Amino acid sequence: MSKPVILCVDDESMVLESLEIELKRTFGKQYLYEFAESAEEALEIIDDFENDDSSILVLISDWLMPGLKGDEFLIRVHEKFPKIIKVMLTGQADNAAIQRAIDHAGLYRCLYKPWRREDLIDVVNAGLMAK
Amino acid sequence: MPLFATEEIPCNIGILAYRSKELTVQQWQPTADYLNQSISICTFHIIPLNFTEVEAAVQNNTVDFILTNSGHYVTLEYIYGITRITTLIQTEQGNQLKKFGGVIFTLANRNDINTLADVVNKRFAAVKDDSLGGFMVAWEQFYEQHIDPYSDFSELQFTGMPHDNVVSLVQNGQVDVGTVRTGVLEQLAQEGKIKLADFKVLNAQSEKDFPFLFSTQLYPEWPLAKLSNTSDELAKQVVIALLKMPFNHTALQAGDYSGWSVPLDYQTIHEMMKKLRIGPYEKSFFTWKDVLYQYALPIILLTLGLTISLVGIIVIIKINHSLQYQIRERERITTVLEKTNANLHQEIIEHKRTLTELKETQTQLVQSEKMAALGHLIAGIAHEINTPLGAIRSAVHNISDYFTRPTGLQRLPTFFHELKLEQQNQFLSLLERSLQQEAILSTKEKRQARKALTVELQAQSILEADIVADSLVSMGIYDDITPFLNLLHLQENQSILEQAYQLASLQKSARTITSAADRAAKIIFALKNFAHFDQSGEKIQTDIIEGIETVIILYNHQLKQGIEVIKNYTKLPEIWCYPDELNQVWTNLIHNALQAMKNEGILTITTRLEENQIVVSIQDTGSGIPDHIKDKIFDPFFTTKRAGEGSGLGLDIVRKIIAKHRGKIDFVSQPGDTTFNVFLPLAS
Structure with missing residues (x-):
């Protein structure tokens, strides 16, 4: 069985690269790490992984992105894969969107940019524990 | 000569016989004969009548014509409606007279009696109280002097005919003053019975062609009158015949008169009688009819005058009332006006303050519009800044961690x-x-x-x-x-x-x-550029494209959501402008374009140089501006956005800012292609 996956979605590559470094340094080889620059790309990845019998454990998504916005994206994922732990990482708080994600996507936590590494790791750990 | 004498139709002329009836017939028959010769339709007869018979004959229509003295005629006219058709011309002492009057006289040596007023409390004599020339005309004169013969004289004596009696009484000193018909004194003097010089006439009058002494009004001589039943045709023929009577006709000599005249006016006698309340007016003491009849004109005038006065008074009272009311009103209005004035003054002060506040508010609105535009950006800008900050924080942590961790x-x-x-x-x-x-x-x-x-x-x-x-x-x-x-x-x-x-x-x-x-x-x-509040209020030489780029950077996160930005920049010379204000223009236009495209489409920004101006075109592929609001979009407070999303001042401010730069803005719009063109002059 493949390793579980942590999927990060953000339209900013510098954010994805930062997350990659942080996550890999923290969790090392326990997980696979996937990165997508848009919600659409992330949906493809999720489908691929689920078909490959791997599973996405944690989904960390930006909210303000071209195309599908974070809350809609998470809701769509939640419909198919309610077990995935969904975390939002955003530079801008749109309370209504976050509330929608909480209500309809089972949003686990919302983090704000600029985030602290400890918070990010705590949230991922807590999410994994809660699973 | 008439062909047929119609004896069958009699025509009676009644004549007042103040002498004997025989004499009267004798006197007037020649005149009747003359008429019979002149007029064929009837036969004329002279009917001599005394006073009472005259009235009975008129009342019973037993005569067709009547010849009587003037006073008597007026009474009959009044009562029975007879009409004078000609006036008799008398002959007196060789004079032809159509008028007569009275003379009031005293002895020439009566120095105490010179005027009518002097007659008061004196003894007075006249021939008869109903004699027109013998008393009434004199009475009228006294009446005019407010002297009543019946009460103001010490004695009033009526001597009876003839008039000579009165002259004798005065001459003898039995009375102080007397009155007789005109011509009597001259007749007596001619006869040698008196000397005119022994008498003096009171209230002496004179009239052209009247030969005798007289003190009174002159009244017309006897009229010949037709009764109301007498045909006008007959009356006409009689008048014509009499007026045509030759001056030497034998009838004149027989009748002792000089001829006939067109009828004189007898109204004066009526008025005199009314004044004195005698003759036909005697019985109707103080009746309104008399008063009206006699004083018709004065009454009408008086009534009219009174009415006018009354109306005038009423009008004046009303006007007065009205004026007083108006004065009160005016005072009230003045008070109100003063108050209003004070209020207005207060209001002007208020308005000035309001205006100042409004100006401040306007400045604030412009500023807030600017901040609102900025507000649209803030969310995205927060994202834009927080993202690199997050990356930096993460990177720094990674680097510093490397130096401490065991695997580092x-x-x-x-x-x-x-x-x-x-x-x-x-x-x-x-x-x-x-x-x-x-x-x-x-x-x-x-x-x-x-x-x-x-x-x-x-x-x-x-x-x-x-x-x-x-x-x-x-x-x-x-x-x-x-x-x-x-x-x-x-x-x-x-x-x-x-x-x-x-x-x-x-x-x-x-x-x-x-x-x-x-x-x-x-x-x-970009933020600093955008929010650059130029305090100096002076123009700065600026590259327009830099400003546009600033705005694009600020909108970067929004643009990259689904907008393709095409920049067709032609390098532009720097122009003197208010850069932060122009940034507001670009922000508004780009923001509107993004909204119109719902963040998906192509935003084309073109700059070009055109003669002496710079043209910046911002084109979007959005839904376009509906025709019905095309002329409103630059109006202040016009907005298609929901409440709270926009002030509606955006394009108004855009236009004002461009106007401040002496430029202009226009647009063309259809679904899928809307272009706003901003024209800015090169030289300011």
Whole structure:
């Protein structure tokens, strides 16, 4: 069985690269790490992984992105894969969107940019524990 | 001569006989004969009548014509409606007289009696109280002097006919004053009975062609009158005949008269009688009819006068009332006006204050519109700044962590020590590849590269190929791994790659910090440019394209959501302008364009030089402006946005700012293609 996956979605590559470094340094080889620059790309990845019998454990998504916005994206994922732990990482708080994600996507936590590494790791750990 | 004498139709002329009836017939028959000769339709008869008989004859219509004295005629006219048709011309002492009156006289030596007023309390004599010439006319004169003969004289004596009696009484001193018909004194003097010089006339009058002394009004002589039943035709023929009577006709001599005249006016006698309340007016003492009859004109005038006066008084009272009311009203209005004036003054002060406040509010609104435009950006800008900040924080943590963690710098000397020289060289070249890596792949490309590498590594029988591939891709090594195969084949390859990745990530973090700092700085710079509130209020020489770029940077996050930005820039000369205000123009136009496109479409920004002006066109592929609001979009407070989303001042302010630059703005719009053109003059 493949390793579980942590999927990060953000339209900013510098954010994805930062997350990659942080996550890999923290969790090392326990997980696979996937990165997508848009919600659409992330949906493809999720489908691929689920078909490959791997599973996405944690989904960390930006909210303000071209195309599908974070809350809609998470809701769509939640419909198919309610077990995935969904975390939002955003530079801008749109309370209504976050509330929608909480209500309809089972949003686990919302983090704000600029985030602290400890918070990010705590949230991922807590999410994994809660699973 | 008439062909047929019609004896059958009699025509009676009644005549007042103040002498004997025989004498009267004798006197007038020649006149009747004359008429019979002149007129054929009837036969004329003279009917002598005394006073009472005259009235009875008129009353019973037993006569057709009547000849009587003037006073008597007036009474009959009044009562029975007889009409005078001609006036008798008398002959007296060789004079032809159509009028007569009275003379009031006293003895010439009566120095105490000179005027009518002197007659008061004197003894007075007249011939008869109903004699017109013998008393009534004199009475009228006294009446005019407010003297009543019946009460103001010490004695009033009526002597009876003839008039001579009165003259005798005065002459003898039995009365002080007397009155007689005109001509009597002269007759007596002619007869030698008196001397005119012994008498003096009171209230003496004179009239042209009247030969006698007189003191009174003159009244017409006897009229011949027709009764009301007498035909006008007959009366006409009689008048014509009499007027045509030759002056030497025998009838004149017989009748002792001079001829006939057109009828004189007897109204004067009526009025005199009314005044004195005698004759026909005697009985109707104080009747309104009399008063009305006699004083018709004065009454009418008086009534009219009174009415006018009354009306006038009423009108004046009313006017007075009205004026007083008006004065009160005016006073009230004045008070009200004063109050209103005071209020107005207060209001003006209020308005001035309001105006000042409004101006301040306007400034604030313009400012707030600017801030609102900024507000639209803030959310995105927060994102734009927080993103590089997050990256920086993460990168810094990664770098600092490297120096403390056991697998970091501390591990490095041991790590190198364990590597063989050849391996060290390979490690360094691997690191060098990573550091030199400049191609930036998308996540998708990286995944593809990773898959390809995994396959390649598996083909090389390298363990945990996917993890190795992932590490390599993370380091930016996507292909051409041959130089590192020796290294990767080592059992401790993962540890080597781990060290390489750590070192590479340090550089990556450094790069991230640089680019993130640049990003943040760029945004801050744009913000500073945008929110540059020029306090000097003076124009600054500026490159318009820089301003547009500033706005595009601030809108970057929004633009990249789904907008393709096409920039057709022609290099423009710098112009003197208010840059921050123009930035508001670009912000508003771009913001509106993005909204119209719902963040998906093509935004084309074109700058060009056209004669002496700069043209900036901002074109979008949005829904377009509906025709029915095209003429409203520049109106203040016009907005299609929901409450709270826009002040509606955006385009109004845009237009004002452009006007301030002596430029203009226009637009063309259809669904899918809306272009706003801003024209700014080169020379300010």
